[in-house]
Every structure is written in structure tokens, then in C-alpha cells.
Amino acid sequence: MTSLEIDHSDRLRPPAPRPLDAPLGPLRTLWALRKNPIETWTKAHFELPIVVGPTILGPIAVVSDPAAIRRVFLDNSANYRKDDLQKRILGSGLREGVFLAEGDDWRVQRRTLAPLFTPRTVASFAxxxxxxxRDLVARWRRLRAGRIIDIQPEMGRVTLDVLGRTIFSDGLGRDANTFMxxxxxYFLTLGQLDPFDMLDFPEWVSRWSKRGNQSAxxxxxxxxxxxxxxxxxxxxxxxxxxxxDILTLLLEAQDPETGAGxxxxxxxxxxxxFIGAGHETTANALTWSLFLLSLSNEWRERLAAEADAVLAGPVETYAERLIETRAVIxxxxxxxxxxxxxxxxxxxxxxxxxxxxxxxTLVMVSQWVLHRHRLLWDDPESFDPRRFLPGAREKIDRFAYLPFGxxxxxxxxxxxxxxxxxxLLAHIMRSxxxxxxxxxxxxxxxxxxxxPANGLPMMLRHRGQPSG
Ligand code: HEM
Structure with a gap:
């Protein structure tokens, strides 16, 4: 069995590249970083609290010790700034936004934007x-049962739809399809790691992988x-x-200390x-959830039953009552x-x-490594949403599980x-x-x-139809 086949032997261990015995040489590292960075991690990364060493990108420390992560991200965070590599990769479009801002500029933007994401405002977007x-479900209902659909672009489409409805709720004004x-x-080309970015070539050297990006x-x-x-x-x-909506809130946002907009x-x-940080990330969380659910009858039945119960109630309470759905996500x-x-x-x-x-030193925390670390998780490779049910969830170290940083x-x-x-997941599982x-x-x-590298083609059936 290769590491990318699904292990159904006892517990469910979904596919992942096998950690390397030793680091790759410089050229192969560069190639692997461009092709798929998660294939460069070695066994030591998954077994040791920290791995420090020289690399082709300069000195790098890969930190997986929760106390040390707490120091980098919280207690001594003033000593750590966003590195130039991610600034080069994320490029001009995001430069003035809160994601890449630093120092006072970041502090002012963050506190100005905070009211857009309070629990009350977020609930107003439910x-x-x-x-x-519901539109997604209606569209899929019109498809022939047994049809194969690629879940990955489907989730991209629906999460972009949610952002459209919450950011510009009165529409995009021009051809929405062209806009989307x-x-x-833009984000597809941005997503390709360019060797020139990794090696810190000056910005005037054209990045062939990013042609067309500026016009988008x-x-x-x-x-x-x-x-x-x-x-x-x-x-x-x-x-x-x-x-x-978010656009009005952005235009009206004021720094609580100075009143400046x-x-x-x-x-x-x-x-x-917001589109860049919130679109593909959420789409992928859903894509992977649907993949994992397709491997487990137990969890798909549990989620369908929960959706039946919760989606019959008021929409504002959905998120807090979808407990098992959240555990799977x-x-x-x-x-x-x-x-x-x-x-x-x-x-x-x-x-x-x-x-x-x-x-x-470039200090890295890899959620891929951290979330599968041998010192932190029991049977890290296995799919078990029970870890996140109330009672167990609270026992997870705050700095051992960092999907949101x-x-x-x-x-x-x-x-x-x-x-x-x-x-979104509850609606899909219900239907x-x-x-x-x-x-x-x-x-x-x-x-x-x-x-998933080649999308996620799945056969669509209406719930209750016999599988065959
Ligand atoms: C499943 C979905 C998401 C995941 C996994 C995710 C993950 C992350 C992570 C790991 C960070 C921290 C990065 C760092 O410290 O270097 C971050 C920051 C950020 N995310 Fe998300 N995100 C998601 C959805 C969203 C959404 C929906 C939005 C906005 C609507 C958003 C907006 C941002 C912003 C603006 C930052 C920068 C915050 C700052 O630097 O002050 N994200 N996200």
C-alpha cells in the first residue's frame, strides 16, 4: 500500500505523504517546495518539539512545542514579524490590508475592523x-442522481457566493461571472510558489508563474x-x-481611539x-470534510440526523447547535x-x-506537522471527530491546534x-x-x-436513495 491509499485496516487513516527519513538536497527541496511543500517534512519534524537548521531559504526553525508556539505568537510576539517571503508571495493586492500590515498600521486596522467580526455581527450573516x-441544494437537486461532480470547485463557488452576499449584498453591479x-x-496564480519569490529575486524580475495576475x-x-x-x-x-453588509461596515469603520476611518x-x-483569506480556506475545509465523511458511514449518518433536527429551528442558532458538524469540520x-x-x-x-x-531566523509553525505530531496527538493519522466533541475539545492545548492561528x-x-x-455542510448532509x-x-x-491535487470527483445521490 502506498502512503496515499486509504488505510481502512482498523481505524480510518486518510491519505498523506509519508514523512522523509532525511532532508532532501537543495535542488530537490526547491523542486518539492514548488510542487508540494508538505512532501519536504521529515520524520524528525513530526517527532521533535523543534527542528533548527540552515536551509536553502536561510536559517529556519520549525516549532511544534506548544509552549514555544505560545511564546512566538503571544508572549513574545513583538519579537516576530511577518516575513518577507509571504509578503513577496501574496504580492501587491493584499499589501495594504490587515493581513500583511505591520506595527502601528496593523494595530490601527485590526481595532478598526474588530466590530465587523463580533459574535453579533457574524450571527447577522447567518x-x-x-x-x-439553499441555492446550492436546489441547484444540485436538479442534477441527475448518480452524476459525478467535482466537489472542490463546487465548494469554491458556494463560498464565493457567501462572500458576495455578505460583502456586497446588493450585488456586484456588473457581470458577476466575469467578476468571480x-x-x-487572481488567487490561482497567486497560489503558485514561484522559485524567484523563494530565492528573493528583486521584484522587477518578472515572475513567469504570475503572468496575467496584474490584469486580473x-x-x-x-x-x-x-x-x-x-x-x-x-x-x-x-x-x-x-x-x-461588510462593505457598509468597512466604509463606516472608525478607529475607536482616534475616530479615523x-x-x-x-x-x-x-x-x-477577506476574499483571499476567507474563500479558498473555507472551501477547502468543506471539501476535506466531505471527503472524510465519504469514508465514514457512522459520521455521515450522525451529521444527517443532526442536520434534520437543527435545520428545522431558527437560523440564528444553527451554528451553535450543529455540534457534531463542527466537530467533523x-x-x-x-x-x-x-x-x-x-x-x-x-x-x-x-x-x-x-x-x-x-x-x-525564519520561524515556522506548520499546522500540517503540528496537527499530526507524535508528541501531541493520540493516533494522529486517524480520523476521529470525537476529539472535538464537548468534554474532549477542552483538553486540547490551545497551542497544539491552530487552524486559525x-x-x-x-x-x-x-x-x-x-x-x-x-x-453549508449541514445543508449538504441533510439532502x-x-x-x-x-x-x-x-x-x-x-x-x-x-x-486535493486533482479535485474531488464524487458521485451525487439524493439522500434516501439506495446506493449501488
Ligand atoms: C476555514 C477558513 C479559514 C482558515 C483556515 C483561516 C486561517 C487563518 C490563519 C491561520 C490566519 C493567521 C495567519 C498568521 O498568523 O500568519 C488567518 C488570518 C486572517 N484571516 Fe483567516 N482563515 C479562514 C477564514 C477567514 C475568513 C472567512 C476571513 C474573512 C472574512 C479571514 C480573514 C483573515 C484575516 C484578515 C487575517 C489576518 C489577521 C491579522 O493579521 O490581524 N479568514 N486566517
Whole structure:
């Protein structure tokens, strides 16, 4: 059996590349980083609290000790800044948004944006998410039972729909399909690690993997500018008539300390940031959840029963009552974390897990490694959502499970994403049964986010129909 086949022997161990016995040489590392970074991890990474060493990207410390992670992301976070590599990769479009901002600029943006993601505001987006879920179910119901659909782009489409409905709830104003295609193209090219980025070539050296990226970004910025102008004139004319969506909240957001608003380019950059940070990540969390559920009859039945009960109640309470659905999503993000690595650059020296960290060291926390670490998890390779049910969930170290990061720069959209994923998954499980296409090999690949390499073709059946 290869490491990418599914192990049904006793417990369910879904596919993952086997850790290497020893690190690859420099050229093979570069090649593997471009092809699939999760194939570069060695056994030592999964067994030791920290691995420090020189690499072709300079000195790197890979940290998997929860206390040391807490130090990097919380207690001594002032000593760690977002590194230049991710700035080069994420490029111009996101540069002015909160994701890449640093220092005072970040602090001001983060506290200005905080009201957009309070529990109350997030709950106010449940209805729009539910509408998108119902549209998806209606569209799939029209498909012939037994039809094979690729779940990955389907989840991309529905999560983009949710973002569209919550950011620009009165529509995109121009051809929505062209808009969505430009966004998808932008993030697809962005997702390709370019060797020139990794090796820190100057920005004027053209990145062949990113050709076409600028024109998609220009199209997007122009379209968003039109939407912003329209919304601004509506707010000026009749504030009460403007929808209370993310765009209005962004345009009205004020720094609680100074009363200053965001600049227009910060609004644009943050719209792109929310789409970039919240689209594919949530789509992948759902894609992996559906893949894992297709391997477990027990969990698919449990989720369908929970959806039957909860979706009969009020929409505002869905997310908190979908307990088993959330446990499956959390377990899916443990095994297949949509954001599979986070990195920081040490501003000054430090000590982490008994090792000396030099100034400028790239400090990495890989959720892929951390969530499968031998010292932290019982039978780490196996799919078991019980780990995340109430009673067990609280025992997981806060710094051993980081799908949304931690500390002051923790994902601002975490509860938005969990609510969205739970509502969408519940609707799907209530109405359909999905089975992996026969003989399709599922291979996780990290292209900024972690996704199945060749999509996820699944056979769609309406629930209650015999499988055969
Ligand atoms: C399952 C879905 C998601 C996952 C797995 C995810 C993961 C993450 C992670 C790991 C970080 C921290 C990165 C770091 O510290 O280097 C982060 C930050 C961020 N995320 Fe998410 N995210 C998700 C959904 C969303 C959504 C829906 C939004 C917005 C609508 C969003 C907006 C952001 C922003 C703006 C930041 C930067 C925060 C800051 O630096 O202050 N994310 N996300």
C-alpha cells in the first residue's frame, strides 16, 4: 500500500505523504517546495518539539512545542514579524490590508475592523449563508442522481457566493461571472510558489508563474471601486437604505481611539484580503470534510440526523447547535489544515524549546506537522471527530491546534468561517449522499492553501436513495 491509499485496516487513516527519513538536497527541496511543500517534512519534524537548521531559504526553525508556539505568537510576539517571503508571495493586492500590515498600521486596522467580526455581527450573516446553502441544494437537486461532480470547485463557488452576499449584498453591479472568474484567476496564480519569490529575486524580475495576475487585479480593483462609489453615494443620500453588509461596515469603520476611518485603498485591499483569506480556506475545509465523511458511514449518518433536527429551528442558532458538524469540520482541519504553515521572522534573538534562535531566523509553525505530531496527538493519522466533541475539545492545548492561528494576529474571520462551514455542510448532509469516484486517488497538495491535487470527483445521490 502506498502512503496515499486509504488505510481502512482498523481505524480510518486518510491519505498523506509519508514523512522523509532525511532532508532532501537543495535542488530537490526547491523542486518539492514548488510542487508540494508538505512532501519536504521529515520524520524528525513530526517527532521533535523543534527542528533548527540552515536551509536553502536561510536559517529556519520549525516549532511544534506548544509552549514555544505560545511564546512566538503571544508572549513574545513583538519579537516576530511577518516575513518577507509571504509578503513577496501574496504580492501587491493584499499589501495594504490587515493581513500583511505591520506595527502601528496593523494595530490601527485590526481595532478598526474588530466590530465587523463580533459574535453579533457574524450571527447577522447567518441568513445570507443559509440562502446560499439553499441555492446550492436546489441547484444540485436538479442534477441527475448518480452524476459525478467535482466537489472542490463546487465548494469554491458556494463560498464565493457567501462572500458576495455578505460583502456586497446588493450585488456586484456588473457581470458577476466575469467578476468571480477574475477573482478566481487572481488567487490561482497567486497560489503558485514561484522559485524567484523563494530565492528573493528583486521584484522587477518578472515572475513567469504570475503572468496575467496584474490584469486580473486591475479588473478587480476597478470593479470594486465602482461598487464603493455607488455605495458611498447611497450612504450620503439615504444612510438607512444602505444594506448592513461588510462593505457598509468597512466604509463606516472608525478607529475607536482616534475616530479615523479607513482610506479607500485600505477598503479595497481589505475586501480583497477577506476574499483571499476567507474563500479558498473555507472551501477547502468543506471539501476535506466531505471527503472524510465519504469514508465514514457512522459520521455521515450522525451529521444527517443532526442536520434534520437543527435545520428545522431558527437560523440564528444553527451554528451553535450543529455540534457534531463542527466537530467533523475541526477534525478535517486538523488532518487537512487549509492554512498549512505560518511563518515569522525573528527581529532579535530568542530561546525556543531549548534552542537558541538567532536574529532574522525564519520561524515556522506548520499546522500540517503540528496537527499530526507524535508528541501531541493520540493516533494522529486517524480520523476521529470525537476529539472535538464537548468534554474532549477542552483538553486540547490551545497551542497544539491552530487552524486559525493564535495570539493578536489570530484569524479575524474564524467564527464567520466556522458558522459558514457548519451551515453549508449541514445543508449538504441533510439532502445528499456523496461518494468518492471509484479509483480516484486523493492527494493533498499545498498551493498556499491545502487542497486535493486533482479535485474531488464524487458521485451525487439524493439522500434516501439506495446506493449501488
Ligand atoms: C476555514 C477558513 C479559514 C482558515 C483556515 C483561516 C486561517 C487563518 C490563519 C491561520 C490566519 C493567521 C495567519 C498568521 O498568523 O500568519 C488567518 C488570518 C486572517 N484571516 Fe483567516 N482563515 C479562514 C477564514 C477567514 C475568513 C472567512 C476571513 C474573512 C472574512 C479571514 C480573514 C483573515 C484575516 C484578515 C487575517 C489576518 C489577521 C491579522 O493579521 O490581524 N479568514 N486566517
Amino acid at each position: 441568513r445570507a449563508t443559509d440562502d446560499a446553502a 472568474t477574475a477573482i478566481t484567476r 487585479l486591475d479588473f478587480f480593483n476597478e470593479a470594486v471601486q465602482e461598487i464603493i462609489d455607488r455605495r458611498k453615494s447611497l450612504l450620503a443620500k439615504d444612510k438607512a437604505a444602505a444594506p448592513r 479607513l482610506s479607500e485603498s485600505q477598503v479595497q485591499s481589505n475586501v480583497l484580503t 475541526e477534525e478535517a482541519m486538523r488532518l487537512y489544515p487549509p492554512a498549512a504553515t505560518m511563518s515569522r521572522q525573528a527581529i532579535g534573538p530568542d530561546d525556543l524549546a531549548g534552542k537558541r534562535i538567532r536574529k532574522n 493564535a495570539g493578536p494576529r489570530v484569524c479575524i474571520g474564524a467564527s464567520f468561517a466556522m458558522q459558514e462551514a457548519a451551515i 445528499f449522499r456523496l461518494d468518492l469516484k471509484k479509483n480516484h486517488l486523493v492527494t493533498p497538495v499545498q498551493h498556499i492553501t491545502l487542497r
